[in-house]
Amino acid sequence: MKVVYDKPGFLRGLPFTYCSGCTHGVIHKLVAESITELGLEGRVIGVAPVGCAVMCQSFFACDMIQAAHGRAPAVATGLIRAVPDGVVFTYQGDGDLAAIGTAETIHAAGRGENIVIIFVNNAIYGMTGGQMAPTTLTGQVTQTSPYGRQTDTAGYPIKVCEMLATMEGVSYAERVSVHRAPEIRKAKKAIKKAFEYQSSGRGFSIVEVLSTCPTNWGLTPVEALDWLADNLIPHFPLGVYKDKFAGEAK
Amino acid sequence: MIDCGILFAGFGGQGVLFTGKVMAYVGLILGKEVSWMPSYGPEMRGGTANCGVCISDKPVGSPVVVEPDTLVAMNGPAYDKFVDAVKPGGIVLYDSSIVHPEKIRDDVKTCSLPATALSAEKGLSGLANMVLLGRLFKEMAWGEIETLKTALKESIPPARQHMIERNLLAFKLGFAGN
Amino acid sequence: MAQRLLMKGNEAVAEAAIRAGCRHFYGYPITPQTEVAAYMSKRMPKVGGLFLQAESEIGAINMVMGSAAAGKRTMTSSSSPGISLKTEGISFLAGSDLPAVILNIQRAGPGLGGIQPSQADYNQAVKAAGHGDFKMLVFTPATVQEMCDCVFTVFDLTDKYRMPGMLLCDGLLGQMMEPVVFPEPVEGLPAKPWAVNGHRNARPGNLVNSLYLHPEALEARVRERFEMYKTIEETETQAECFMTEDAEIVVVAYGACARIARSAVTAAREAGIKAGLFRPITVWPYPKRELTGAAKTAKAVLTVEMSMGQMVEDVRAALEYKKPVEFFGRTGGVVPTPAGVLGEITRMAKGEWL
Numbered sequence: 111m112k113v114v115y116d117k118p119g120f121l122r123g124l125p126f127t128y129c130s131g132c133t134h135g136v137i138h139k140l141v142a143e144s145i146t147e148l149g150l151e152g153r154v155i156g157v158a159p160v161g162c163a164v165m166c167q168s169f170f171a172c173d174m175i176q177a178a179h180g181r182a183p184a185v186a187t188g189l190i191r192a193v194p195d196g197v198v199f200t201y202q203g204d205g206d207l208a209a210i211g212t213a214e215t216i217h218a219a220g221r222g223e224n225i226v227i228i229f230v231n232n233a234i235y236g237m238t239g240g241q242m243a244p245t246t247l248t249g250q251v252t253q254t255s256p257y258g259r260q261t262d263t264a265g266y267p268i269k270v271c272e273m274l275a276t277m278e279g280v281s282y283a284e285r286v287s288v289h290r291a292p293e294i295r296k297a298k299k300a301i302k303k304a305f306e307y308q309s310s311g312r313g314f315s316i317v318e319v320l321s322t323c324p325t326n327w328g329l330t331p332v333e334a335l336d337w338l339a340d341n342l343i344p345h346f347p348l349g350v351y352k353d354k355f356a357g358e359a360k
Numbered sequence: 361m362i363d364c365g366i367l368f369a370g371f372g373g374q375g376v377l378f379t380g381k382v383m384a385y386v387g388l389i390l391g392k393e394v395s396w397m398p399s400y401g402p403e404m405r406g407g408t409a410n411c412g413v414c415i416s417d418k419p420v421g422s423p424v425v426v427e428p429d430t431l432v433a434m435n436g437p438a439y440d441k442f443v444d445a446v447k448p449g450g451i452v453l454y455d456s457s458i459v460h461p462e463k464i465r466d467d468v469k470t471c472s473l474p475a476t477a478l479s480a481e482k483g484l485s486g487l488a489n490m491v492l493l494g495r496l497f498k499e500m501a502w503g504e505i506e507t508l509k510t511a512l513k514e515s516i517p518p519a520r521q522h523m524i525e526r527n528l529l530a531f532k533l534g535f536a537g538n
Numbered sequence: 539m540a541q542r543l544l545m546k547g548n549e550a551v552a553e554a555a556i557r558a559g560c561r562h563f564y565g566y567p568i569t570p571q572t573e574v575a576a577y578m579s580k581r582m583p584k585v586g587g588l589f590l591q592a593e594s595e596i597g598a599i600n601m602v603m604g605s606a607a608a609g610k611r612t613m614t615s616s617s618s619p620g621i622s623l624k625t626e627g628i629s630f631l632a633g634s635d636l637p638a639v640i641l642n643i644q645r646a647g648p649g650l651g652g653i654q655p656s657q658a659d660y661n662q663a664v665k666a667a668g669h670g671d672f673k674m675l676v677f678t679p680a681t682v683q684e685m686c687d688c689v690f691t692v693f694d695l696t697d698k699y700r701m702p703g704m705l706l707c708d709g710l711l712g713q714m715m716e717p718v719v720f721p722e723p724v725e726g727l728p729a730k731p732w733a734v735n736g737h738r739n740a741r742p743g744n745l746v747n748s749l750y751l752h753p754e755a756l757e758a759r760v761r762e763r764f765e766m767y768k769t770i771e772e773t774e775t776q777a778e779c780f781m782t783e784d785a786e787i788v789v790v791a792y793g794a795c796a797r798i799a800r801s802a803v804t805a806a807r808e809a810g811i812k813a814g815l816f817r818p819i820t821v822w823p824y825p826k827r828e829l830t831g832a833a834k835t836a837k838a839v840l841t842v843e844m845s846m847g848q849m850v851e852d853v854r855a856a857l858e859y860k861k862p863v864e865f866f867g868r869t870g871g872v873v874p875t876p877a878g879v880l881g882e883i884t885r886m887a888k889g890e891w892l
Contacts, residue, residue, distance in 0.1 A: 151737075151739065152737055152738040152739040152740070153736040153738070154736060155734050155735065164749060167745060167747060171742075171743055172736075172737065173734035173735065173736055174734065174744075174745050175603075175604070175607045175634070175734050175746040176634070176747045176748060176749055178626055178627065181600035181603075184596070184597045184598075184600030184601050184603075185600045185604040185607070186604060187590070187597075187600075188562070188600065188602060188603060188604020188606070188607070189608050191562060191601070192562055192604065192605040192608035192609070193608050193735045195736075196735065213593050213594055213596070213597065214596075214597055217592075381544075384544055385544055388542060388544050393717070394715075394716065395715065396544070396715035397713065397714040397715075398713055400653070400709070419681075420716070421798060421800050421801030421876060422794075422801055422873070422876055423710065423714045423716075424798075424875075426875050426877075427877075
């Protein structure tokens with residue numbers, strides 16, 4: 111029988127434990143495909159966050175370390191400084207990266223650490239059961255914003271790519287989504303570019319991936335994809351926010 | 361046997377800590393146990409500064425010189441603050457150009473010289489500390505001037521070794537003084 | 539003989555760490571330990587090492603975690619409030635079985651406290667350096683020379699046991715200058731096959747992890763560590779006895795405080811009082827057997843600390859509450875004087891126990 115589709119070898123082949131309709135699985139696959147296609151497997155050191163995505167440490171077939179909540183960019187800094195030819199990436203959610211780990215994120219970016227950050231933004235805390243995140247939309251109902259996020263008390267959602275794009279240390283910042291096949295293809299391109307940049311010593315890259323959380327959004331998987339398109343994308347526009355090496359031949 | 365705690369005290373910028381460091385090096389060169397303990401904190405850029413130096417044949421216990429055998433007071437407030445702490449039979453040395461003590465203890469040996477004026481006269485402004493150290497050396501009858509020269513070399517960073525000569529001149533001024 | 543150099547504790551300990559094979563240092567300024575970072579920033583580039591000033595103490599300890607996980611001898615240093623920030627990371631180091639060295643040049647607390655010397659972080663270091671069931675090696679040198687010697691030991695032991703280790707010092711040791719003779723630089727560091735540095739297609743991927751979602755699995759791992767801790771308690775304690783052979787009053791003090799206590803004990807002996815000093819060099823593992831031995835002839839024990847009394851509880855426990863154990867301490871950054879300690883010894887020698 112001819113194999114027409116297979117999991118990339120960089121994934122261990124364990125069944126994903128994520129909820130139905132969660133797009134972590136898709137994003138994992140894009141990371142794995144990019145690394146496999148670039149032939150980087152042996153050099154990769156991944157940093158798992160705290161949150162649902164901590165499980166990624168079991169799925170990626172490379173050296174992995176699990177960091178404290180929000181500290182992944184600092185741990186990644188320690189790794190890349192100790193293993194300068196390593197392909198170091200973090201995989202972080204929005205609470206991890208943009209709330210408790212804001213300082214670590216901004217300063218790793220400021221130093222232009224040669225790392226890739228895969229930032230999975232689903233506008234909610236998943237693992238703890240759906241609390242308000244720094245990226246929760248205005249008016250969005252969560253367990254800790256039961257009347258919808260009120261800007262007078264809870265402020266406004268943080269736009270990470272826009273903010274980091276202003277920093278000199280950042281080489282590449284792009285926001286993508288994985289709610290439809292064309293967007294998934296674009297997301298793959300962005301993730302692969304980030305690893306290309308990193309593996310050729312081009313510094314700090316962040317790819318923000320808009321993702322779903324059907325369980326905590328209280329939606330079916332299909333509704334969640336639509337909700338992402340209708341609500342997240344207008345507030346978090348897709349696109350390249352910074353690319354220091356745009357147009358340069360590889 | 362040597363077992364002595366010296367307290368250097370004055371304003372920040374008078375070379376208080378440096379003088380103590382040179383003294384500690386002297387002890388080191390003489391093969392003694394030594395310690396140098398500065399006051400540290402927000403006052404390091406001005407205000408009062410002091411440091412305690414212990415030189416001993418035995419391991420140094422507390423490096424904090426609470427009851428000095430010798431006090432080198434480089435300004436009035438330092439004299440007033442520490443003079444009563446000096447052990448009976450100890451030495452109090454001060455710069456009479458700027459310290460005008462109201463109280464002279466009769467159970468310690470008090471000596472002074474106008475270190476600031478002397479150094480200024482000889483074009484060695486800012487080196488009153490070394491003049492006082494010269495006087496202290498004479499008083500304590502320790503080591504040779506060569507020892508001090510080596511101590512200066514060790515205490516002054518490589519880029520500023522040209523300062524050694526001036527420091528040494530100031531030291532000799534104090535060493536020769538009464 | 540190697541040259542005796544006159545150096546500040548903070549600078550000497552940094553040089554010693556480099557000689558012990560540390561090439562990755564992550565720091566953040568805080569009085570009274572800032573000279574450690576300053577020295578590292580000057581020296582590391584000259585020995586092919588890395589100094590990085592982190593955005594915070596939290597950033598620094600997590601960078602330590604990264605480099606330690608990659609298999610490098612790694613160190614960070616701070617002073618009390620900064621160590622509080624590092625405790626999260628220390629717990630993660632312990633839970634991930636990572637070796638790393640943390641230097642605490644203690645200052646007075648609580649809160650911002652003061653910048654003068656203190657020993658009030660004893661309980662934090664020994665009992666609760668972070669959340670969860672774990673231990674950390676804690677060394678308490680008393681001289682600049684011993685700070686240097688302990689750095690070598692603590693790097694070796696943290697590698698040997700794959701756990702974090704601390705040098706618990708104070709502002710007095712950090713700021714003072716003393717003669718020091720540096721040990722020869724180490725060559726040939728231990729292999730770390732567990733490190734995450736890229737599998738290079740030569741082995742399966744390694745995982746450095748502290749997460750165990752099954753309680754039984756976590757319990758089993760913690761129990762394994764506690765078995766190892768038992769071995770450490772049996773084999774790695776260090777202490778010094780000074781005139782304890784026939785001592786009737788045994789003073790127990792560590793670090794800078796032990797120097798002051800030693801002066802007081804010497805003075806007491808000169809006054810005809812049979813006093814002695816027991817000085818723990820490791821406070822975890824606590825040298826219980828050594829203390830029991832040292833206190834054999836003691837009628838009473840006096841613990842001296844720059845705190846309101848923290849180690850004193852360990853002294854009482856080690857002596858199984860069989861001897862009177864009294865406490866004398868100054869806190870807030872006040873350094874006890876030999877005369878103060880001598881006063882207590884003299885009182886106790888008369889049989890006047892509180």
